[in-house]
Amino acid sequence: MLSKYQRISQDLIDKIDKQEIKVHSYLPSENELMKLYNASRDTIRKALDILLKNGYIQKNKGKGSLVLDVDKVAFPVSGVMSFKELAKTINSEVVTKVIELSLNPVDVQMKKELYMDSGNYYKIRRIRSFDGERVILDTDYLNANIVPNITETIAADSLYNYIENELGLKISFARKEFTVVKATEEEKNLLDMHEYDLLVCVKSYTYLEDASLFQYTISKHRPDKFRFVDFARRTQL
Amino acid sequence: MLSKYQRISQDLIDKIDKQEIKVHSYLPSENELMKLYNASRDTIRKALDILLKNGYIQKNKGKGSLVLDVDKVAFPVSGVMSFKELAKTINSEVVTKVIELSLNPVDVQMKKELYMDSGNYYKIRRIRSFDGERVILDTDYLNANIVPNITETIAADSLYNYIENELGLKISFARKEFTVVKATEEEKNLLDMHEYDLLVCVKSYTYLEDASLFQYTISKHRPDKFRFVDFARRTQL
DNA sequence: CAGTGGTCTAGACCACGTT
DNA sequence: ACGTGGTCTAGACCACTGG
Numbered sequence: 001m002l003s004k005y006q007r008i009s010q011d012l013i014d015k016i017d018k019q020e021i022k023v024h025s026y027l028p029s030e031n032e033l034m035k036l037y038n039a040s041r042d043t044i045r046k047a048l049d050i051l052l053k054n055g056y057i058q059k060n061k062g063k064g065s066l067v068l069d070v071d072k073v074a075f076p077v078s079g080v081m082s083f084k085e086l087a088k089t090i091n092s093e094v095v096t097k098v099i100e101l102s103l104n105p106v107d108v109q110m111k112k113e114l115y116m117d118s119g120n121y122y123k124i125r126r127i128r129s130f131d132g133e134r135v136i137l138d139t140d141y142l143n144a145n146i147v148p149n150i151t152e153t154i155a156a157d158s159l160y161n162y163i164e165n166e167l168g169l170k171i172s173f174a175r176k177e178f179t180v181v182k183a184t185e186e187e188k189n190l191l192d193m194h195e196y197d198l199l200v201c202v203k204s205y206t207y208l209e210d211a212s213l214f215q216y217t218i219s220k221h222r223p224d225k226f227r228f229v230d231f232a233r234r235t236q237l
Numbered sequence: 238m239l240s241k242y243q244r245i246s247q248d249l250i251d252k253i254d255k256q257e258i259k260v261h262s263y264l265p266s267e268n269e270l271m272k273l274y275n276a277s278r279d280t281i282r283k284a285l286d287i288l289l290k291n292g293y294i295q296k297n298k299g300k301g302s303l304v305l306d307v308d309k310v311a312f313p314v315s316g317v318m319s320f321k322e323l324a325k326t327i328n329s330e331v332v333t334k335v336i337e338l339s340l341n342p343v344d345v346q347m348k349k350e351l352y353m354d355s356g357n358y359y360k361i362r363r364i365r366s367f368d369g370e371r372v373i374l375d376t377d378y379l380n381a382n383i384v385p386n387i388t389e390t391i392a393a394d395s396l397y398n399y400i401e402n403e404l405g406l407k408i409s410f411a412r413k414e415f416t417v418v419k420a421t422e423e424e425k426n427l428l429d430m431h432e433y434d435l436l437v438c439v440k441s442y443t444y445l446e447d448a449s450l451f452q453y454t455i456s457k458h459r460p461d462k463f464r465f466v467d468f469a470r471r472t473q474l
Numbered sequence: 475c476a477g478t479g480g481t482c483t484a485g486a487c488c489a490c491g492t493t
Numbered sequence: 494a495c496g497t498g499g500t501c502t503a504g505a506c507c508a509c510t511g512g
């Protein structure tokens with residue numbers, strides 16, 4: 001059950017995506033939206049905040065909310081999204097191959113990365129292929145106390161789907177770091193590197209709603225297949 | 238003049254940064270904060286929203302607002318920030334050298350990139366050096382109708398400072414795209430590339446409050462000197 | 475001047491977690 | 494049972510934009 005302001009924002013986003021509301025035009029004013037959706041001003045403003053945060057509109061005092069030209073292809077790459085969710089937004093055939101799935105007792109490194117005291121962690125390595133070319137190598141470390149019973153089928157399908165829908169856990173936020181590193185010999189063998197010898201390295205730490213860290217991922221991308229798009233507002237922190 | 242909720246959020250962030258409020262502890266409840274700051278619940282919630290967006294806290298129903306361990310070094314890299322603002326957060330000597338500053342009439346490409354119909358645009362090329370090594374090449378295109386009278390002194394100092402403080406314009410949001418590209422021969426000569434032949438390419442489009450596009454920038458970084466950190470919340474868009 | 479979004483208040487009910 | 498954050502309402506005043 002979505003809340004009222006979420007339903008309103010969803011409705012507005014749908015209308016913008018379907019171009020029922022045109023880019024470069026102004027949305028109905030907050031007053032009009034109150035009547036249209038039978039909601040209070042605050043609820044309308046919460047709905048508009050979602051559009052604002054996601055780059056759909058830009059508000060102007062005294063004028064209104066201008067609909068921006070969202071680059072739909074580029075957009076979903078931002079935020080916390082699983083590989084499978086991303087893949088849907090791309091028009092190529094995507095294949096995942098699991099090359100390692102092991103359950104290990106905590107060691108010094110995982111104590112540090114996952115803040116685990118005891119128990120086991122899963123290590124999963126997966127190769128992602130686009131149109132037959134092996135271009136991404138993902139290495140996942142998961143706290144097995146939080147995410148138990150991972151099978152190769154789950155790993156090949158979607159970890160996020162398993163975590164959110166099967167286990168009922170809520171993924172909340174992630175920290176990511178992007179750097180460029182030299183490929184190791186092993187990586188050169190696992191991926192179709194052609195003439196490249198660098199890899200774009202995305203390290204991410206993913207957290208649940210209660211702020212517990214459950215996943216640490218190193219995702220390495222062949223440079224020519226890497227693209228990340230960001231929408232950022234200037235903040236006065 | 239900052240608004241009340243901005244002052245409250247600023248005060249809370251200061252206290253977290255100074256560790257007067259400890260990481261992994263809970264903030265006072267919204268009810269208590271209302272009394273502490275003599276504000277309504279809504280105002281408190283707006284203040285907490287800023288902390289939430291920036292990864293300072295994580296809220297839990299029935300429990301409270303948990304203070305997260307913000308990676309202070311990494312953080313400021315996200316968002317819309319000028320090079321000079323970023324440089325302050327780094328502990329190395331940073332030098333900017335302007336190698337081109339020209340005013341040109343609009344041509345086909347800039348019509349497309351900056352959506353300009355008429356008038357002139359500035360082209361600025363700058364080399365950024367860290368500790369004596371030339372590692373970044375920035376190429377800026379600015380709408381001269383919006384940002385006039387750019388001098389070499391301004392370009393060498395801070396464009397954003399000139400735009401916001403001298404011209405009084407409000408920078409609002411930006412779209413950025415990260416890719417990796419091959420370095421051209423010219424780029425290899427302008428930068429200290431060592432053995433590298435790839436560059437991390439960050440294209441950004443920067444907009445003012447009225448959603449007018451005024452700047453298009455291509456920033457190319459030597460791979461080993463590139464690092465981008467992102468904090469993202471999972472959204473149900 | 476009227477209309478817009480920005481801020482702030484006071485009150486209400488709910489779902490949730492802890493006790 | 495109680496306190497927490499999540500949602501929603503109704504009303505108020507302000508600063509800004511436009512005619």
